[in-house]
Every structure is written in C-alpha cells, then in structure tokens.
Amino acid sequence: MSRTSGETEASTEPQPAPRAPAAPAAFRPTVPDAQWRDWRWHMRKRVTNAEKARQWIRLTPDEEEAIVRSAGRYRWSVTPYYASLMDPDDPLCPVRRQAVPALAELMEHSGAEVDPVGDMYYRKTNRVVHKYPDRVIMLVTEACPVYCRHCTRKFHTTDVEGTYFRENEGSSYEEDLRYIAAHPEIRDVLLTGGDPLSYRDGTLEEIVSGLRAIPSVEIIRIGSRFPVLLPQRITDELCGMLARYHPVWLNTHFNHPKEITGEAAAAVDRLLRHGIPVGNQTVLLRGVNDDVATMRTLMTGLLRIRVRPYYLYHCDNVTGVSHFMTSVEKGWEIMEGLQGHITGFAVPQYVLTTKIGKIPVARPAFHETPEGLRLRNYRGEELTVDRSVYPVREADLR
Known part of the structure; x- marks a missing residue:
C-alpha cells in the first residue's frame, strides 16, 4: 500500500478529529507507508534545494531567487512531512512562509541583532547559558529537521559561518554537567538548540541521564519542534526512554492551525501517555498568525489535542527575521481577542524576550x-x- 505524503496517517491511538492539510497536488510524490512512518527516512529525504522543493510546491520566481541567494548564508531544509502541509500553489501559505526562504530575509532592518536575547552574554560553558537564578538552558545541537525562517537563533543555528559553540558540538559534556552540579541553585534544565530530538535516542539518553544524576536538578525540559515538523520522531521507544528520567516536560511550537494534524495529535498522545506534559510556545508572526481568528483557532485546537498554551512570544528583531515582526499593539489586540472569548487556560502569556529576560507585556485591565x-x-x-x-x-x- 502507498500513499501521497500529504495524507494524514491513520492511528490506533485515541485522538480528536484533526484539521486535515490541503489535498496534495498531482505532482507530489507517492511514499510507501513504511517509509512515511520512519522519521529517519524523512531526515534523509529533507528538501534542501529548489529541485527537491518543486516536488512539493510550485516555486515563485522570488522563492527561487531567495533559495539561490541564501545559499552559504542561511541553512535550509524541510521534512517531507512538513512539506506536505504546504499549499502547493499559494506562496502566502502560513506553513510555506515558515519554511521556504524569502528575499526579505536578506534585507537589512533597523535594530536587528544576531543575538537579541543575550545567549552569548550569559553563556558559562560550551553549552550552558545561565540567565535566570534557578534554571539554565543547554544548547545541545545546531541541527533541526526544518530550519524555521523566523528562528531566534537564526545566525547561530543556520548561518554556515556562525555557531554558538565555543568548541565542537560533539565535544564532551563533562564541563557542562560539572557547572550545573557546582551550582545547586539550578533546579531546572532546558535542553534546546537547534532541536535536541535531532539526536538518536542513545545520544539523547546520555545527556538526560547525566542531568538526572545531579541531585539538585529537579526538572528536565526539552524544547522541540519535532511534534510539529516531524511527529513520526515521537516514538514509543523515545517516550519510554524519557519516562525513565521523570519529571521530564516538553515544550513545542505550533504556530498555525494547519500544523495540528492527526499525526501531530498522535505524537502528543504518545508523550502524554508516558507522563510527559506538553506545552506550547507560539511566536506572533506577520502573515502567519497575526489575526485574532487564526490565534483563537490555534489555541482552542491545541486544547483539543491536550497541549497547554504557554507563551505567545513577540517575534524577536533577529537579523534575517525582522520581516516577521508585528507591532506590540498588534499583540495586545490579539491578546484582548483571546481573553474572555476562549477558555482561560487556552490564553498564553504574551512576552517580549530581551537580554534581561522575558518581559510580560499584557495591557493592564x-x-x-x-x-x-x-x-x-x-x-x-x-x-x-x-x-x-x-x-x-x-x-x-x-
């Protein structure tokens, strides 16, 4: 049996009715079910050039030019799964805008920085960034299944010349673990990157088990967009491994209702059945989700698949990302269109991320x-x- 890659996979796991992606175009490839279920296949077959992109979408001249001009500056890849969610004929498709290079990325914008959140200022070791008193992040990899065009760490994770690692990514974790162990005030560690789930289970377990061996570390969190970009990665084997090191939490990154598919719902269900709570951190993006109706649909859709809305981030003024920014007033408008109109715990906290931390910017009521x-x-x-x-x-x- 074979299937087009735009279809959602049937699952035996209980799940709510998904929002189905657009019907696939006739030119899209047909993929055997066994391959479509294999996350490693998707990683091997990622879209990384215009020729591969044309299997999924009809590129516009501007997209063609942006792909050529971004080469050697910003990395680009899209999983077949995420490509299947794109509208093949609409360059304004919200999924497509998040994944396909645009000429606006190459323009200069006032106030843009490569590190607006201060990762490099607060870095203590090769991987540990210690900004808040009781928690740190570990930047474990530069790799992602899809290089989101709006990434806060766009330079560090996608510029071919840029990196946030002082040493090689594959170097020993001993220095990082020693720093955390030597600071017993650190009770919460967030693994991020890049996307930590880009690693295979064995490598990821080495990191997680090393953290769990530190008595003062109470909570391990994983920041991953795999439930959105490649939900096949969320296997029973992965979830079972993580469950051995509880409490483990996972925060993901749904930005638009089109991303809430049956496969994404099944991935979330597997995490929850293994005791791993799932939260969501949406970024407010111009042309993707910057209207009240889309944001209401997204937040209520997340509750249907049992994902708790956590933050609504104002898009950072990052070099190569500024064209996605809205005004803060637009953020207030959307928040006021959520509060009172949908379930209270479906309303995220609206924040600006700065060098001095996350700043809530709700308009006083x-x-x-x-x-x-x-x-x-x-x-x-x-x-x-x-x-x-x-x-x-x-x-x-x-």
Whole structure:
C-alpha cells in the first residue's frame, strides 16, 4: 500500500478529529507507508534545494531567487512531512512562509541583532547559558529537521559561518554537567538548540541521564519542534526512554492551525501517555498568525489535542527575521481577542524576550482612581470597585 505524503496517517491511538492539510497536488510524490512512518527516512529525504522543493510546491520566481541567494548564508531544509502541509500553489501559505526562504530575509532592518536575547552574554560553558537564578538552558545541537525562517537563533543555528559553540558540538559534556552540579541553585534544565530530538535516542539518553544524576536538578525540559515538523520522531521507544528520567516536560511550537494534524495529535498522545506534559510556545508572526481568528483557532485546537498554551512570544528583531515582526499593539489586540472569548487556560502569556529576560507585556485591565479600582472586561465594559471591597494597598487595611 502507498500513499501521497500529504495524507494524514491513520492511528490506533485515541485522538480528536484533526484539521486535515490541503489535498496534495498531482505532482507530489507517492511514499510507501513504511517509509512515511520512519522519521529517519524523512531526515534523509529533507528538501534542501529548489529541485527537491518543486516536488512539493510550485516555486515563485522570488522563492527561487531567495533559495539561490541564501545559499552559504542561511541553512535550509524541510521534512517531507512538513512539506506536505504546504499549499502547493499559494506562496502566502502560513506553513510555506515558515519554511521556504524569502528575499526579505536578506534585507537589512533597523535594530536587528544576531543575538537579541543575550545567549552569548550569559553563556558559562560550551553549552550552558545561565540567565535566570534557578534554571539554565543547554544548547545541545545546531541541527533541526526544518530550519524555521523566523528562528531566534537564526545566525547561530543556520548561518554556515556562525555557531554558538565555543568548541565542537560533539565535544564532551563533562564541563557542562560539572557547572550545573557546582551550582545547586539550578533546579531546572532546558535542553534546546537547534532541536535536541535531532539526536538518536542513545545520544539523547546520555545527556538526560547525566542531568538526572545531579541531585539538585529537579526538572528536565526539552524544547522541540519535532511534534510539529516531524511527529513520526515521537516514538514509543523515545517516550519510554524519557519516562525513565521523570519529571521530564516538553515544550513545542505550533504556530498555525494547519500544523495540528492527526499525526501531530498522535505524537502528543504518545508523550502524554508516558507522563510527559506538553506545552506550547507560539511566536506572533506577520502573515502567519497575526489575526485574532487564526490565534483563537490555534489555541482552542491545541486544547483539543491536550497541549497547554504557554507563551505567545513577540517575534524577536533577529537579523534575517525582522520581516516577521508585528507591532506590540498588534499583540495586545490579539491578546484582548483571546481573553474572555476562549477558555482561560487556552490564553498564553504574551512576552517580549530581551537580554534581561522575558518581559510580560499584557495591557493592564485596571487602573487606580480616587474611588478605587477601575476594571475593564473583555467586552470593554468598565466597573469601579470601591476600596472597601478590594483594598489597593496593604496600608488600606489599617
């Protein structure tokens, strides 16, 4: 039996009805089921040039030019699975915009930086970045299944000349583990990159087991977009291995409802059945999800597959990424279109990521008046609450 790679795979695992991707074009390849289920096959067959891209989409002249001009500057690859979600005829397809190079990446933009979040400033070892008191990130790899065009670490993970590793990526982890062990205030370690699940299970287990052997490390988190870009990677074997080192959490990165497929839902289900909670960190992206209707559909769709919305990141002003940025006002508009209109825990926290950390930027829904608190609800209705009901300060109690 064979199938086109745009079809979603049937699963015996319980899952909600997915949002199906667009029907495949006639020119798209037919792939045997056994290969389509094998994540290693997808990694080997990634789209890395215009010739391969034409098997999935009809490239525009601008896309053709961007692919040529980005060579030697920004890496590019797309898994067959993620390519199958693209609309073959619409260059404005939200999946396509996240994965196919664009000429705007090569333009200069005011205020853009290669490291706006300060990874290099807070780096303590080859891989450890220690920005917050009780937690660190470990940048374990540069590799990704798809090099997202909006990546915060675009220079470090995709510039052919650029790297955030002081030494080779494959060098020993001993220095990194020693640093974490020597700082008992570190209770939470986030594995990121690149995408940690690019490693095979054995290599990943060496890292996770090394962290779990440190008594002060309470929580291990993995930041991975594999549930979105290549859900076949989330195997029972991987989940079983991670479950041996609980508590383990996974945060992923759905940006658009088209990414919530049956295969993605099945991958999330496997993680949850092995006791691994799944959260989501969406990036607000111009032309992808910068409207209230899309964001509501995304957040409620995530709840249907039991993924908890966590952050809505304002897109960072990263070199090669600035064209995806919206205004902060647009972010406020979207947040106000979510709050009160959908389930409370479907509403993420809207943040700016800066060199001094993540900054919540929600627009206040109250202000102090001489009469008390002036409150505003999601409909824009206002109510003043007397100080005797809700004292504004502790001194009011005296």
